[in-house]
Amino acid sequence: MALLVLGLGCLFSSLLIYSGTVISFLRFPVFSLASGPAGFMGMFAETTLLAATLIAAVLAAMSLRRSRPLPFMALGAVAAVAYLCCALGFGFACYFAVDIPTVYLLLGAAAAVADCGMALVWGRVCARRLPIRLALVVVGAASAISAVLCFLYGWLPLEGMLGLLFVCSAVAAVVPLAVHEPPALQGEPAAADRPALASLFDVAGMPSLGLVAFAFAMAVMRTAFNEGQGAYLGALALSGAGVVAFALLKRGPFLLSGGLQQTFLPIFALVVLAGVSITATLGWGGGASDWLTYGLYSMAAVLTLATLCAVAHAGEFSADLVFSVALCAFCGASFLGQQVGGALPDEMISVTVTLTTTLYAFALVLVSHVRRRSEADGILGDARASGETSPVPAVGGGAPAAGAEEASSPDAARGCEPRGLAGRCAALADAHGLTAREREILTYLAEGHNGSYIASALFISPNTARTHIHNIYRKLNISSREDILRLTREPRP
Numbered sequence: 001m002a003l004l005v006l007g008l009g010c011l012f013s014s015l016l017i018y019s020g021t022v023i024s025f026l027r028f029p030v031f032s033l034a035s036g037p038a039g040f041m042g043m044f045a046e047t048t049l050l051a052a053t054l055i056a057a058v059l060a061a062m063s064l065r066r067s068r069p070l071p072f073m074a075l076g077a078v079a080a081v082a083y084l085c086c087a088l089g090f091g092f093a094c095y096f097a098v099d100i101p102t103v104y105l106l107l108g109a110a111a112a113v114a115d116c117g118m119a120l121v122w123g124r125v126c127a128r129r130l131p132i133r134l135a136l137v138v139v140g141a142a143s144a145i146s147a148v149l150c151f152l153y154g155w156l157p158l159e160g161m162l163g164l165l166f167v168c169s170a171v172a173a174v175v176p177l178a179v180h181e182p183p184a185l186q187g188e189p190a191a192a193d194r195p196a197l198a199s200l201f202d203v204a205g206m207p208s209l210g211l212v213a214f215a216f217a218m219a220v221m222r223t224a225f226n227e228g229q230g231a232y233l234g235a236l237a238l239s240g241a242g243v244v245a246f247a248l249l250k251r252g253p254f255l256l257s258g259g260l261q262q263t264f265l266p267i268f269a270l271v272v273l274a275g276v277s278i279t280a281t282l283g284w285g286g287g288a289s290d291w292l293t294y295g296l297y298s299m300a301a302v303l304t305l306a307t308l309c310a311v312a313h314a315g316e317f318s319a320d321l322v323f324s325v326a327l328c329a330f331c332g333a334s335f336l337g338q339q340v341g342g343a344l345p346d347e348m349i350s351v352t353v354t355l356t357t358t359l360y361a362f363a364l365v366l367v368s369h370v371r372r373r374s375e376a377d378g379i380l381g382d383a384r385a386s387g388e389t390s391p392v393p394a395v396g397g398g399a400p401a402a403g404a405e406e407a408s409s410p411d412a413a414r415g416c417e418p419r420g421l422a423g424r425c426a427a428l429a430d431a432h433g434l435t436a437r438e439r440e441i442l443t444y445l446a447e448g449h450n451g452s453y454i455a456s457a458l459f460i461s462p463n464t465a466r467t468h469i470h471n472i473y474r475k476l477n478i479s480s481r482e483d484i485l486r487l488t489r490e491p492r493p
Contacts, residue, residue: 004138004175005142005145008122013149017049044090063318079118082113083118083169086114119323120320132310141240143243143302204326206367207304209364210360212329222337222341239299255457265299265303266361266365269357275288316461446488448481451469
C-alpha cells in the first residue's frame with residue numbers, strides 16, 4: 001500500500017491539468033515576458049483543459065458503448081511514455097525560455113492526451129485495489145504527499161524543481177505497471193446490460209459536486225491562488241490527514257450517502273460562508289476566508305476521489321467510465337472557471353467564489369434531504385412490492401413463510417444449520433447458487449436493511465440493488481424481506 005500511496009501522490013503532483021502542479025512554473029523567466037502568465041501559461045492551461053475535456057468525453061462515450069478496452073499493460077506503457085515525454089517537453093520549454101506560442105499549444109494538447117491516459121491507468125489500479133476505507137486512507141495520504149511535493153516545487157531552485165517534476169512523473173508512470181495484477185475471471189453477470197449515465201449520476205453525482213466545485217472555484221480564484229499557494233497546500237495537507245484519521249478511527253460501515261459527505265461538508269460550507277461574512281464585516285482581509293475556502297474544497301476533492309475509487313471498485317460501472325466522466329467534469333469546470341475568472345473584475349472574484357460556495361452548500365443540503373426522503377419511500381415501496389402489510393419482524397421471530405421449506409437447505413431442515421447469521425446466510429447462498437454480490441446483499445437483508453441502505457453501503461445504484469434483491473427472491477422462492485428474516489433466524493431447538 002505504501003507504494004500505491006507514493007505513486008498516487010506523485011501523480012497528483014505531476015499532472016499538468018492540475019493548477020497545484022503548474023503554478024510553481026510561473027517562477028521561470030519565460031512567463032515574465034510581455035505576454036506574461038496570461039499569455040504562454042494561460043495558453044498552455046486553457047489548451048490542456050479544453051483538450052482533456054473533449055478527450056475524456058470521447059472516452060466516456062466509448063465506455064458507455066461497451067467498446068473493448070485497451071489491455072492494461074499496453075495502455076499503461078503508452079501512457080507512461082507519453083507522460084514522461086510531456087514532462088520533459090514542458091520542462092525544456094520553461095527552462096530554455098521558448099517563446100513560440102505554437103509550442104505551448106502543442107504541449108497543451110499532448111499533455112491532455114498523456115494525463116487522460118494516466119488517469120485511466122490509475123483508475124483501473126484503484127478500482128481493483130481500493131474499497132472505500134482503504135480508498136480514503138490511500139487518497140488522503142497521497143493528497144498530503146502531493147501537497148509536500150508541490151511545496152518543494154516552490155522552494156527548490158529551478159533546476160531542482162524540474163528534476164523533482166521528472167522524478168514524480170517517472171514514479172507515477174512506473175508504479176501502476178509494477179503493482180498491476182491480472183483481473184480475476186468475472187463469473188457474475190452484470191445486473192444491467194449497459195451502464196447508464198443516469199445510474200452513474202445517482203451513485204456518484206453528489207460526491208462529484210465537490211470535485212466540480214473545487215475545480216471551478218480554484219480556477220476563478222487563480223490570482224489569489226497564485227499568491228496564496230502556501231495556504232492552499234497547507235489546507236490540502238490537513239484535509240488529507242483528516243480523511244486518513246477519519247477512515248482509521250471510524251467504526252462501522254461507510255455509506256455512500258452518509259458520514260463526511262452529508263454531515264461534515266454542509267456544516268463546513270456554512271462555516272466558510274459565515275467566515276467570509278465575518279471577515280468582510282470586521283475588515284480583516286481575505287486571508288482567513290481564503291484559507292477556509294481552500295480547506296472546504298480540498299476536503300471535498302479528496303472525498304470525491306476516494307468515493308470514485310469505491311464506486312469503480314464495486315464493479316457496477318467500469319473504471320474507465322467512472323474516471324473519464326469525472327475527468328471530463330473536472331477539466332470542463334476548470335476551463336469554465338478560467339474563462340469566468342478572466343472576464344470578471346478583481347472585486348467580483350470573491351463574490352463569485354462566495355456564490356459558488358453558497359450554491360454548493362445548498363446542493364449538499366438539498367441532495368441529502370432528497371436522498372433521505374427517497375430512502376424512506378424505498379422502505380414503503382419495498383414493503384408494497386413484496387406484499388408486506390406490517391413492519392418486518394426482528395430476526396428470530398415468527399413462523400416460517402410460505403415457500404420457506406423449499407428455500408431452506410437440507411441441513412437447515414434437519415436442524416443442522418450453522419450457528420450465526422453469517423453462517424446461515426452462507427448455507428442458503430450455497431444451497432441456491434447465489435453469486436458473490438447476491439451473498440453480500442442477502443446478509444444485509446437478513447440484518448433487516450432495505451434496498452436503499454444496501455445500495456449506499458455497496459456503492460451501487462438503487463436500481464442495481466433492487467435487481468439483485470429480486471434475483472435473490474427468485475432463487476430462494478420467496479417474496480419478501482420478511483421471508484428472508486424467517487429463513488435466517490435462529491433454528492428452534
